[in-house]
Amino acid sequence: GQNIDQPTEMTATEGAIVQINCTYQTSGFNGLFWYQQHAGEAPTFLSYNVLDGLEEKGRFSSFLSRSKGYSYLLLKELQMKDSASYLCAVRAGGSYIPTFGRGTSLIVHP
Amino acid sequence: DGGITQSPKYLFRKEGQNVTLSCEQNLNHDAMYWYRQDPGQGLRLIYYSQIVNDFQKGDIAEGYSVSREKKESFPLTVTSAQKNPTAFYLCASSENTNEKLFFGSGTQLSVL
Numbered sequence: 001g002q003n004i005d006q007p008t009e010m011t012a013t014e015g016a017i018v019q020i021n022c023t024y025q026t027s028g029f030n031g032l033f034w035y036q037q038h039a040g041e042a043p044t045f046l047s048y049n050v051l052d053g054l055e056e057k058g059r060f061s062s063f064l065s066r067s068k069g070y071s072y073l074l075l076k077e078l079q080m081k082d083s084a085s086y087l088c089a090v091r092a093g094g095s096y097i098p099t100f101g102r103g104t105s106l107i108v109h110p
Numbered sequence: 111d112g113g114i115t116q117s118p119k120y121l122f123r124k125e126g127q128n129v130t131l132s133c134e135q136n137l138n139h140d141a142m143y144w145y146r147q148d149p150g151q152g153l154r155l156i157y158y159s160q161i162v163n164d165f166q167k168g169d170i171a172e173g174y175s176v177s178r179e180k181k182e183s184f185p186l187t188v189t190s191a192q193k194n195p196t197a198f199y200l201c202a203s204s205e206n207t208n209e210k211l212f213f214g215s216g217t218q219l220s221v222l
Binding site: 004008033035040041042043044045048087089096097098099100101102103 | 114143145150151152153154155158168198200207208210211212213214215216218
């Protein structure tokens with residue numbers, strides 16, 4: 001099986017930068033996803049990493065280190081609308097279906 | 111607009127009753143999935159389908175059933191055998207097995 005660990009909750013201030021970490025233990029790693037989910041809504045795709053390094057997309061960046069089993073999602077210039085859950089999901093073991101972590105609830109306050 | 115539509119948004123089930131959650135996509139995606147989301151837990155896979163007329167059990171299939179008679183539709187039935195059905199149910203699809211998932215807006219199922 002896979003073990004995916006994320007912090008349960010984080011808080012940050014509007015305009016600041018926040019880093020949400022995700023660690024995983026798995027065999028046959030084949031990619032890591034980040035999704036954003038507002039309460040009671042559909043998760044929406046943010047990023048996909050399969051190779052080591054940083055992928056930047058506007059205010060959001062995602063980093064992967066396969067050797068360390070570690071990823072982070074970096075959110076810059078935080079806005080109130082960024083308050084949401086952030087889901088880390090890993091694809092591994094020959095399966096194409098991602099396994100999700102428990103998600104990190106981010107609260108952005110003024 | 112292309113997307114995934116789940117209905118209803120809220121559903122109530124009586125004891126011993128089967129209920130069916132609808133999921134329709136017009137993205138022409140081959141693969142479809144059902145996940146269950148409980149507070150404080152990650153999304154857990156119930157069933158998935160790679161192609162029409164074929165589906166596979168996920169990690170928590172007991173008490174659920176699905177069908178995939180049409181490419182665009184993947185309904186989920188929560189049977190009376192599912193003793194703890196209260197949860198948020200999410201349907202998803204992907205173009206093929208290597209692509210990202212697109213999610214519907216979910217159905218909140220509660221037991222009366």
